[in-house]
Every structure is written in C-alpha cells, then in structure tokens.
Amino acid sequence: MYICTAQQMRELDAYTIEYGGLNELLLMEIAGNAVSHALIHNDLTRDAIITIVCGAGNNGGDGFVIARRLKEMGYNCSLFLAYEPQHLKGVAAQHFTIYNKNFPNDWQLCDQQLTRLKQQLGESTYIIDCLLGTGLEGELRLYEETLIQCINDATAYKIAVDLPSGLHATNGRIPTIAVHAKKTYTLAAPKTGFFLQQGPAVIGEWHCLNISVKIAAHAKLGMDLPQVIDDKLVSSGIPYRPADGHKGVFGYSWIIAGSSKYIGAAVFCSNAAFQTGCGIVELTTTSAIHIAIASQSPDILLTSYDEALEIPNKANVIAFGPGLGREKPTLHQAILQKITALNHPLIIDADGLYYATNMQEQLKKRSAPTILTPHPGEMAMLLKRSIDEVENNRFGVAKELAKRYDAFVLYKGHRTIITAPNGQQWLCPIGDDALGRGGTGDVLTGLLTSLLAQGSQPMAAMQVAVYIHAAAASEVGKRTGNYKMTAWQLIDALAIKLGQYIR
Numbered sequence: 494m495y496i497c498t499a500q501q502m503r504e505l506d507a508y509t510i511e512y513g514g515l516n517e518l519l520l521m522e523i524a525g526n527a528v529s530h531a532l533i534h535n536d537l538t539r540d541a542i543i544t545i546v547c548g549a550g551n552n553g554g555d556g557f558v559i560a561r562r563l564k565e566m567g568y569n570c571s572l573f574l575a576y577e578p579q580h581l582k583g584v585a586a587q588h589f590t591i592y593n594k595n596f597p598n599d600w601q602l603c604d605q606q607l608t609r610l611k612q613q614l615g616e617s618t619y620i621i622d623c624l625l626g627t628g629l630e631g632e633l634r635l636y637e638e639t640l641i642q643c644i645n646d647a648t649a650y651k652i653a654v655d656l657p658s659g660l661h662a663t664n665g666r667i668p669t670i671a672v673h674a675k676k677t678y679t680l681a682a683p684k685t686g687f688f689l690q691q692g693p694a695v696i697g698e699w700h701c702l703n704i705s706v707k708i709a710a711h712a713k714l715g716m717d718l719p720q721v722i723d724d725k726l727v728s729s730g731i732p733y734r735p736a737d738g739h740k741g742v743f744g745y746s747w748i749i750a751g752s753s754k755y756i757g758a759a760v761f762c763s764n765a766a767f768q769t770g771c772g773i774v775e776l777t778t779t780s781a782i783h784i785a786i787a788s789q790s791p792d793i794l795l796t797s798y799d800e801a802l803e804i805p806n807k808a809n810v811i812a813f814g815p816g817l818g819r820e821k822p823t824l825h826q827a828i829l830q831k832i833t834a835l836n837h838p839l840i841i842d843a844d845g846l847y848y849a850t851n852m853q854e855q856l857k858k859r860s861a862p863t864i865l866t867p868h869p870g871e872m873a874m875l876l877k878r879s880i881d882e883v884e885n886n887r888f889g890v891a892k893e894l895a896k897r898y899d900a901f902v903l904y905k906g907h908r909t910i911i912t913a914p915n916g917q918q919w920l921c922p923i924g925d926d927a928l929g930r931g932g933t934g935d936v937l938t939g940l941l942t943s944l945l946a947q948g949s950q951p952m953a954a955m956q957v958a959v960y961i962h963a964a965a966a967s968e969v970g971k972r973t974g975n976y977k978m979t980a981w982q983l984i985d986a987l988a989i990k991l992g993q994y995i996r
C-alpha cells in the first residue's frame with residue numbers, strides 16, 4: 494500500500510478527475526459512501542447515537558455524504574456544521590445541498606457558546622470527525638481548536654475521516670491540538686503524517702478505503718511513493734525452509750560484536766540469529782567475555798577480535814557493530830576494513846556505524862549489499878546533523894544516507910523506514926514501547942543477519958525482520974505488559990512469529 498503526502502494526494506485526485514472520467518462530486522460521493530459502508534460493517538450498532546462534525550472544506554463535504562447515507566439507512570445521526578452553509582464552496586456546497594434536499598433543515602450549527610454541541614457530543618456513542626482533512630494549513634484557528642477540544646472531551650468513540658482534525662497530513666505535527674481518534678478511515682492512501690512525529694499517537698487503528706483514486710498513476714506523475722509493509726509481504730519474504738535442509742543450507746552468520754561492557758549485545762544478537770533458523774552462528778568478540786558467553790550460549794561458535802583479522806571463516810553474511818564500544822578504535826577499524834573488502838552482505842549497526850563514517854568511499858564501492866541500521870542518534874552522527882533535523886525529515890534523510898553509501902538503510906524508530914540504494918522506501922506500521930529498551934536493536938540485527946544467511950534478498954530480509962521484530966514484541970507486551978519484556982522473551986517470540994507468518 495502506497496503512502497502519500499497531502500500534495501501528492503491532491504495531484505492524484507486531480508489526475509483521477511482529469512483522466513479517470515470521474516468528477517469531484519462523484520469522487521466525494523464514492524468517498525462518503527465508502528466510509529459509511531465501513532462504519533456500518535465494522536463499527537455502528539443499531540442503537541448508536543452518531544454525531545458528525547463537519548468543517549467548511551471537502552473533509553466536511555465527505556461528512557455530508559456520510560450523514561445522508563447513514564440517515565437513509567435509518568441510523569440515529571446528527572449533523573453539526575462548524576460554519577454557516579453559505580461559507581461552503583465547490584463540491585462540499587453541492588453535497589450539502591443534496592443532503593438538505595433529502596433531509597431538509599435536519600442539521601445544526603455549532604453555536605457561539607457551543608452548549609448545544611457539547612451536550613450532543615456528551616450523549617453520543619460515536620463522533621465522526623469531518624472537521625479538517627488534508628487541507629489544514631499552519632497554526633490551528635482558535636475556533637477549530639475549541640471544537641476539537643469539545644470532541645476530545647466527549648467519551649464517545651471517535652472516528653476520523655481521512656485523518657484526525659488538527660494533525661498535519663504530511664509531516665505528522667500537531668501544532669496545537671488534534672482529535673484523538675480511536676479509528677481513522679483514510680481515503681485512497683494513508684498519509685505520511687500517520688507515521689511521523691505525533692501522528693501515530695492520534696490516528697488510532699487506521700484503515701485505508703479504496704475510493705477509485707488512481708494511485709497507480711504515481712509513477713507516471715514522477716512520484717516516488719513509500720509503501721507500507723503488510724502481512725502478505727512478510728509471509729512472501731520469509732525464506733523457504735526445506736525439511737531436508739542441513740546446517741549448511743541454512744547459512745553461516747558471522748557476528749562481530751560485544752565488549753566487556755556490552756556483553757548482552759553480543760549474546761542477544763548471536764542468539765537472535767541462531768534461534769531464528771540460521772544454521773551456524775559465529776560470534777567474534779573480546780576473549781575476556783568468551784567464558785561468560787559460552788556458559789550462556791553454547792550453540793554459538795566463539796572467536797576473538799584478534800583472530801578476525803587472520804582467520805577466514807565460512808560465513809555467507811556478516812554483521813558488525815552491536816556493543817563494540819569505542820575503546821579499541823584501531824582494531825575495530827581494521828576489522829571493518831577487512832570485512833568491507835569481502836564479497837558478503839554486510840550489516841553495520843550501532844558503534845559499527847561510528848567506524849563506518851571513516852569509510853564512506855570504500856563502502857560505496859562494495860559490490861555486495863551493505864545494510865546500515867541507524868537509530869536517530871546514529872543517523873544524526875552519520876549525516877553530521879542534529880537529532881531534531883534528521884527526525885523532522887525521516888524519509889528524506891534515510892534516502893540521503895542510502896545514496897551516500899550506496900547502501901540499504903534501516904532507519905529505526907517508532908515507525909521504522911527501510912530504504913534501498915535506489916531510493917525505494919518501505920515503512921513498518923507496527924511496533925510500540927515494548928521495544929523501547931536496551932538490547933532490542935541487537936536482537937533485530939541478529940534476526941536480519943539470520944534471514945540474509947538463509948538466503949533472503951536484502952529488501953525482503955529487512956521487511957521481514959522489522960515487522961516480525963515489532964509483531965513479536967507487541968505479543969510479548971500483551972502477555973507481560975510493555976514495562977517488562979526482556980530481550981530473551983523477544984528472541985523466543987521471534988521464532989514463534991516467523992512460524993505464524995510462514996506460507
């Protein structure tokens with residue numbers, strides 16, 4: 494599923510109108526119809542008290558169609574307008590006229606004191622938010638701010654149409670206040686702001702409705718739209734595991750990680766790789782922690798950092814960086830030099846990224862794939878910018894880094910973005926605060942290494958890894974509460990999740 498900015502959505506709407514034989518009035522009818530169908534099938538009970546709050550733009554226009562459709566079906570539905578009908582323009586005005594023809598004067602204006610609106614919202618079981626959509630610009634006006642506050646104060650189940658009012662569709666900012674939706678029915682495509690900044694906190698559960706907008710025209714219009722990773726894609730990306738496969742078939746991961754301070758990083762990364770199907774996992778780490786690791790994880794082959802410079806191994810994928818620390822810069826830089834020259838897929842994570850900053854040109858020249866997995870702090874370091882700067886432009890900086898290093902980039906965050914060297918982007922729509930603790934990134938690197946070792950292509954491996962990692966964590970969180978998940982519980986859950994998604 495493609496993700497659009499507000500501007501891209503407008504261009505695709507315009508294209509549909511110009512070349513698709515549909516006019517704006519019809520598109521709005523289709524949109525309002527799609528939302529009312531979804532409401533009836535998924536949400537509304539027969540005795541529900543429904544209030545639809547409409548603004549003066551086309552988002553409000555959708556609301557007029559929804560109100561008409563619901564009333565035609567016999568639902569108890571009240572329509573509130575933020576502004577007098579003479580302020581309506583274009584197709585929104587036309588749809589208000591159609592509504593009024595069918596249900597004459599069966600609407601109310603939000604009065605100055607908002608007493609009638611507040612009372613109605615207080616009595617409602619559902620509030621349908623059609624105040625503002627993709628047309629929101631700049632700071633919210635005080636009047637709309639008050640209306641949104643009234644909606645949020647009500648205990649009703651809130652459903653946003655296209656997006657919660659007050660949220661910026663493109664950048665996910667909420668300058669003042671936004672409707673806290675339990676659910677969002679978005680039209681044609683989810684908007685980039687759903688996955689950035691404060692967007693994820695207010696959109697609730699979101700569903701995208703097909704309203705005949707020609708999304709497929711994006712390539713013709715020169716748009717490079719990111720896509721959302723979904724269940725189907727994950728299922729098709731999990732490497733095939735033949736019943737007659739032996740350890741040689743399931744790959745050899747070479748993980749270069751850990752230090753006396755960060756033992757866990759090495760343990761979690763290598764165990765995540767081994768416990769998600771990789772045939773052999775070799776961990777190169779400081780010999781000072783070998784005994785501790787061997788007693789905890791006897792399945793893992795152990796070698797020391799000094800050996801890494803000399804001994805060739807049989808690995809088919811290399812991961813470098815979790816828990817390295819920065820105490821041995823000469824040795825670790827030399828190891829990165831060596832493995833960069835090898836023709837293996839190479840994942841560079843955590844402190845490995847610090848050493849990568851000195852090797853941009855060598856990494857760029859590699860013919861085997863390189864995958865960089867920065868969190869926002871590491872992205873800021875790699876691009877020499879502040880964390881705010883990179884976080885304010887997540888899609889953009891991920892593309893920039895991918896280009897600079899000619900690498901795949903997995904940009905971590907609440908909504909992780911993965912980017913191919915050619916700029917193609919995918920976004921993981923799931924994951925929560927269960928993952929917000931040390932060690933979960935090491936587990937992700939282990940899983941990613943394992944998938945590559947088992948034969949996945951880089952893009953598929955990243956898509957599967959981020960999604961399975963987030964889904965597994967949510968499941969553990971449901972069982973234990975999000976305060977309590979340990980890296981071991983996450984590792985255990987990974988294999989179970991992979992099993993659930995396998996074709």
Ligand SMILES: NC(=O)C1=CN([C@@H]2O[C@H](COP(=O)(O)OP(=O)(O)OC[C@H]3O[C@@H](n4cnc5c(N)ncnc54)[C@H](OP(=O)(O)O)[C@@H]3O)[C@@H](O)[C@H]2O)[C@@H](O)CC1
Nearest residue numbers: 506521549550551552625626627628629630632633634655
């Ligand atoms: N195009 C299509 O074919 C289709 C579009 N569709 C629908 O149209 C929606 C986009 O419609 P849109 O462009 O009319 O914008 P919309 O979100 O209603 O906002 C405009 C209103 O917001 C107001 N406003 C703006 N800034 C403000 C602020 N800071 N503070 C307060 N108010 C502010 C602005 O007021 P004004 O500045 O004009 O006084 C105006 O009244 C889209 O989300 C989808 O739902 C569907 O029907 C499918 C077909």
Ligand SMILES: Nc1ncnc2c1ncn2[C@@H]1O[C@H](COP(=O)(O)OP(=O)(O)O)[C@@H](O)[C@H]1O
Nearest residue numbers: 905906907924925926928929931932933934935
């Ligand atoms: N609130 C959250 N929602 C979704 N994912 C999260 C959240 N917090 C952290 N994560 C994920 O958890 C992982 C943390 O990785 P990282 O910061 O490298 O941790 P560490 O290096 O300590 O293991 C990343 O995959 C990140 O996307």
Ligand SMILES: [K+]
Nearest residue numbers: 622625656658
């Ligand atoms: K809305």
